[in-house]
Every structure is written in C-alpha cells, then in structure tokens.
Amino acid sequence: MLWILLIGWALHGSDPTPAWPQELEDFQRGLHAKALGYLDIAQVQTMDPNSTIAHPTLGQLDGFREVRRVLGAMMGPDSSSMVRLGLEGGWEGGGWTPDLYLAGPTKPDLFHAAWSAGLCGSLVEPGLFGMAGLHHADAMDWSGAGGNRVAAPETDLWTVLRWKRAGVRAATDRRGLATSRLSFLSDPSPLIKDGKWFLPLAEASVGWERADWNRWNGNDEWAGTVRVPLLAQRVSARVEAGSDGFRLAQVSSDIDPQGEVGMDLSWSVRHGRDLAGIRMRIPFLTFSVNDPDDVDEFAVRGSLVWSMRLRMTWEDSQTWYAPGRRPAPIGGGS
Amino acid sequence: MKRSRLILRALVTLGGGVFLGGCLVDLYGGEPQIQIQVDSHRWMLESEGLGDTASPVWTVAFAPPIGAGAVTQVENLPVAGDLHLFLRLTDTLGRDTVVRDQLHAGVGEFQRLVLEDDTGGGVRIR
Numbered sequence: 001m002l003w004i005l006l007i008g009w010a011l012h013g014s015d016p017t018p019a020w021p022q023e024l025e026d027f028q029r030g031l032h033a034k035a036l037g038y039l040d041i042a043q044v045q046t047m048d049p050n051s052t053i054a055h056p057t058l059g060q061l062d063g064f065r066e067v068r069r070v071l072g073a074m075m076g077p078d079s080s081s082m083v084r085l086g087l088e089g090g091w092e093g094g095g096w097t098p099d100l101y102l103a104g105p106t107k108p109d110l111f112h113a114a115w116s117a118g119l120c121g122s123l124v125e126p127g128l129f130g131m132a133g134l135h136h137a138d139a140m141d142w143s144g145a146g147g148n149r150v151a152a153p154e155t156d157l158w159t160v161l162r163w164k165r166a167g168v169r170a171a172t173d174r175r176g177l178a179t180s181r182l183s184f185l186s187d188p189s190p191l192i193k194d195g196k197w198f199l200p201l202a203e204a205s206v207g208w209e210r211a212d213w214n215r216w217n218g219n220d221e222w223a224g225t226v227r228v229p230l231l232a233q234r235v236s237a238r239v240e241a242g243s244d245g246f247r248l249a250q251v252s253s254d255i256d257p258q259g260e261v262g263m264d265l266s267w268s269v270r271h272g273r274d275l276a277g278i279r280m281r282i283p284f285l286t287f288s289v290n291d292p293d294d295v296d297e298f299a300v301r302g303s304l305v306w307s308m309r310l311r312m313t314w315e316d317s318q319t320w321y322a323p324g325r326r327p328a329p330i331g332g333g334s
Numbered sequence: 335m336k337r338s339r340l341i342l343r344a345l346v347t348l349g350g351g352v353f354l355g356g357c358l359v360d361l362y363g364g365e366p367q368i369q370i371q372v373d374s375h376r377w378m379l380e381s382e383g384l385g386d387t388a389s390p391v392w393t394v395a396f397a398p399p400i401g402a403g404a405v406t407q408v409e410n411l412p413v414a415g416d417l418h419l420f421l422r423l424t425d426t427l428g429r430d431t432v433v434r435d436q437l438h439a440g441v442g443e444f445q446r447l448v449l450e451d452d453t454g455g456g457v458r459i460r
Contacts, residue, residue, distance in 0.1 A: 049414070049441050055385075055391075055413070055415075057385035057386040057389075057391060057418065058384055058385045058391055058413060058415070058417055058418060059415055059416045059417040059418045059436070060415050060416040061413050061414065061415035061417075062413075062414040062415040062440060062441055063413065063414065063415070255338060255341055255342060255345070256338065256342060261342055261345060263345075280345065280348070280349065282345055282346055282349045285349055287349060
C-alpha cells in the first residue's frame, strides 16, 4: 500500500520526452527471455543550423539540436539459471545548442534531462521476459537570467512484457493510462530453416496512445503497424496508420548479410505535414532526414541528422547482436 | 569484387564525406560578432545587450561610455539568429535612454552597427 502511495505521489501527468515511447519499443524489440543485457549509447545532432527555436527574450535563434543517451539493462550473472533478475537504468540529455559536434550546450541553452530506472525478470523455460520501472523527465527551462519554463516535469510508470514473440508495453501516470500496445514481434535472434539462417522481419502491433503521448498528431488515437518481408530477408515494408489516418510507409533494405548497412526510405504524415524521409545506416553511424524512427527517437526533423549510436543485445558471452544483426552463418559468434 | 562489397565501400565513403562535410561546416561557423560605431554627437554608448533590458541574457558595459567617433571592441555574441538587441545610451546632461533593434546575426557572421542622430532629434541604429 505504501509503495502504491509513493508511486502515486511520484507520478506526474505531462508531456513525455518524445524519445521515451520509442525507447520502450526498442526494449520490446531487443530483449527476450535469453537476453543477458541491452546497451544503447547515442550522440545525435543536426548538421545544419535551423531557426525554428524561439527564445522567450532573445528572439528567434539559429542553432543546432543534440541528444545524448546512455541506457542499459543487465541481467544477473548466472546465465544458466532458469529464473533471472536484472536492473535497468538510463539517462538522456539534450536540447538546443549554438555549436556543432560534441560541444556541450552553452548558455543560454534549452536543455532537458530524463532518467529511467527499473527491474527486469525472465523465466527462460516458458520464454517470458518483463521489465517495469519509473521514467522521469526534468522540467525544461531556458537557462540564464530569464529562466523561463517551457515544459513541466513528468514522471510515469512503464512496463514491457514479452512472451516468445508476443509482447505488450504500457505506460501510466497520474492521469491514467498513457499508452498501451499489443504486438507480434520478430524474434531478434536468428533462426535456421532448411539449413539456412534467416532473421524474421514480420512485425505487427496495435494499441492506443493518449494525446500527450501521441507523437503523430496530438490526439487520443488507436494505431496499428505491420512490417512484412518483401525480398527474402533483405528488404521489408512497414506501414503504420492510426484511427485518424495514415502515419507512415517505409521500405527498409539491408545491404550486407548481417543487416548493419542499409538504407530506409519513408513517407510520413506528422502533424498534418507530408515528410519524405531517408536514412543511411552504416556501423555505428546513421545519417537521416525526416526518418520517422529518428524523429520519434530524437525529436529532430527537417534537417540532416547524424547519429553515432551503439545499440546491442547480448544473448551469451559469445553472441551479441544489434537490432537487425545476427551471427555469421558459419562459426557463430559476432 | 562482389557488387555488395562495392556498394558497401561506396556507402562508407559517402558516409565519411558527409561526416567530414559536417565538421567543415563548424570550421567556418562559430559565434557571431558585433561591433558598434558611435556617430551620434548627442548620445554616448553605456552598454549593449541581448534580450529583456530588465534581465538581459547577455550584456557588455563600457566605462567610460563610448563617445562620438569611437568604436567598441568586437564582441562575440552567445547566440545566432534574429535577436533582440538593445543599447543603453546616456547624454552629457546625464539623461538615459534605451534603443532597441532587431539584429540578424548568422552563425559566424560579423555585424558592424552605426549609432547616429536622426533628423527628429532622436537616435537610430543603422
């Protein structure tokens, strides 16, 4: 009872950081019952200045946007155990900055920070995996003498569950359920069929998003996503639509057999604007313009964005994969 | 050489080029700079600032005030964009006034502003 009261006291109802719903989706995609851990380290920045940010007293600023993130989940050391427990923790910061490339925002800046902490558990035998925790985004202020607040703090309680290829994720705050989604997921680990390795690309999900968690049009909305393979395991198509209309169509291609190098082309409609998107992926680096996943993940759109991102899941001491990557067909390992 | 390997090399080269290009953007970017020349014979420049005059985000004070025919040092602005600039002025009788202007300062740009008397007895920024 006390725990419930404390959680209730801690939760706030406000706009979440834009990245968090997408980060929950990444958790759900990447982690399954046998996973030993998950790591996401990212530095993301626009490459050209844009003047879309209005300062409360200075005027309309030219500048860049950047996001930095460190997020991880680590399961207990006994990898042979059938019941496993672990911890999750993460930090993310970023905002407007007048400079480019790894330069910390100088004053006056618009900086936001958010953190998450949670517990993980899995039952390996039935293939059940779950995570739950708190996520908190600090208030966002323009620093300096003005000190104007532009966003209130926000805290929510989140959970991710996965049973084999079925999953559910949800978040709630003081105003009730913020988002919930049921999904059928491709297994991130490789499969062998008729002596050949392949990575299933099929995914489907359906769920509901409250207006302040809806990154597409700001309305309460039901939404669904389907991803299907088009050309063996190299090319896939993905379509997402909500009860208020079309959201995105994307074609993803993996050029290398391990899925680390590829190009994604997309068309999306966000807040009534049509956006053509492209993303190029090479190991650790991506370059994109209006890519729907990058916009969701880092809230940066309309300009060329580069990200230096290390995102991987460990399955055992010899096998790790980034999303889309699987072990080499011969010899296993990385 | 396999076609996929060629494509991979081309993409890596392209990625490297974009990355290097982004770095070069920063080399010729940087903080905008401002310098003010005082041509007014009635008013002297006490300080310059950005933002709200009651609580400016950035300000530089001049002591003694800058008089007619003199110029300020080149100052680095903390931000770029369409900025709210203000100048605090004083005259020989000790009266003070504030002049505001919308300043466009692009990344890495230099702006030289001239403070001069206008025909109506006031002062303006050119």
